[in-house]
Amino acid sequence: MRRLKLCLIGGGTGLSVMARGLKHYPVDITAIVTVADDGGSTGKIRDVMDIPAPGDIRNVLAALSDVEPLLEKLFQYRFKSEALGNHPVGNLMIAAMTDVTSDFGHAVSELSKILNVKGTVIPSTNTSPILNAIMEDGEIVVGESLIPLKNKKIDSVFLTPSHIKAMDEAVDAINEADLIVLGPGSLYTSIIPNIVLEDIGQALIHSEAKKLYVSNIMTQPGETTGYTVSDHIEAIHKHVGEPFIQFVIANIEMLNENITKNYIARNATQVACDIGAIDALNIKLITDPELVSVNMDHMVRHNNEILAEMIYELALSEISTIEFKEGED
Incomplete structure (x- = not known):
């Protein structure tokens, strides 16, 4: 069964x-x-550590987790200090676990155990x-965060x-x-x-x-x-x-x-x-x-x-x- x-x-x-x-x-x-996001905290961590984008992964891990509400709140907590990069704690945890395991996919799997995730989250x-976009006028835009700013119709x-x-x-x-x-x-x-x-x-x-x-x-x-x-x-x-x-x-x-x-x-x-x-x-x-x-x-x-x-x-x-x-x- x-x-x-x-x-x-x-x-x-x-x-x-x-x-x-x-x-x-x-x-x-x-x-x-x-894992193609390159804006905000995610973009900063990608640039510094050369790892896939953690932000969307973090949100899904939190959504599927079955832990005390306070732990989920901590995982999603975003530092308001510019000195701390305005990073959510969860992004830093994913980055740290990637360092520990030397593998982003393995890091997500291990964090899923810690957060008692009801399901499987896979990058x-x-x-x-x-991520790059080819606009209808032929312009190529490089970077996920820049694509919507062009206000042009996307071809692909x-x-x-x-x-x-x-x-x-x-x-x-x-x-x-x-x-x-x-x-x-x-x-x-x-x-x-x-x-x-x-x-x-x-x-x-x-x-x-x-x-x-x-x-x-x-x-x-x-x-x-x-x-x-x-x-x-x-x-x-x-x-x-x-x-x-x-x-x-x-x-x-x-x-x-x-x-x-x-x-x-x-x-x-x-x-x-x-x-x-x-x-x-x-x-x-x-x-x-x-x-x-x-x-x-x-x-x-x-x-x-x-x-x-x-x-x-x-x-x-x-x-x-x-x-x-x-x-x-």
């Missing part, structure tokens, strides 16, 4: 929020996390890649050095998964940096698992301005080389005027759910009237509990072998 295996792919806050909701379900979670690669992104090897454990997780979930999160700087790794892209195409994309609610300035849900999906397929997504979770409810005005001031708009285009891609749309939550500042987020429930119910309804795979004991 075994539990349903979910493989989550992404980065940023979106992946950690989704993981936090799913850890309460009877599933085995593996999170494959981007997409054990190297320190640089790629990692350097070329031919970066994905973590073997990441490829294995995709091959062994029952359901693979991409997103939510920044399309070009959190999700796609994982799947442009050839090993991961090929594994996604050939995996027998069901594949789900969780669409963002709002567009991101300098990255997905004007994008619809189908635009997000087609960008993912373009970077892998073949269509592979079968399901999408997206919001179809119109946001109220106060929320819309708040986001227009930030150069963002609601991601339009173009149902006809999604149907034309032969992708099944899944939605819920309670999928979006709104805070006091009129900022929208995925309702963590609803999203986790939707993903779990999809797995139960679409995957025919929940506890057994044919030929396994």
Whole structure:
């Protein structure tokens, strides 16, 4: 007997929020996390230690941890002193463990034990890649943190050095998964940096698992301005080389005027759910009237509990072998 295996792919806050909701379900979670970030504390540690970016890894470790709240708070605590580099304690712990173990992937694994992580957190690669973007006008922008600042339409992104090897454990997780979930999160700087790794892209195409994309609610300035849900999906397929997504979770409810005005001031708009285009891609749309939550500042987020429930119910309804795979004991 075994539990349903979910493989989550992404980065940023979106992946950690989704993981936090799913850890309460009877599933085995593996999170494959981007390490291409080069801004803030993460960027400083990358430059000094020449290790993959720890920030997104830290957030997912915290989300999946099962420790005393104070320990999680300590892990996520960010020093406010410039003399201490404004570093979160967790970033420093990951850097220190990398020094101790001489291997970033091993460091993440050992910290997972210390934090009693309910699942497995895997960097997409054990190297320190640089994310580059080719804009529609042909300009090449080097560095993840600089890409959105250009405010140009992105044609494609790629990692350097070329031919970066994905973590073997990441490829294995995709091959062994029952359901693979991409997103939510920044399309070009959190999700796609994982799947442009050839090993991961090929594994996604050939995996027998069901594949789900969780669409963002709002567009991101300098990255997905004007994008619809189908635009997000087609960008993912373009970077892998073949269509592979079968399901999408997206919001179809119109946001109220106060929320819309708040986001227009930030150069963002609601991601339009173009149902006809999604149907034309032969992708099944899944939605819920309670999928979006709104805070006091009129900022929208995925309702963590609803999203986790939707993903779990999809797995139960679409995957025919929940506890057994044919030929396994």
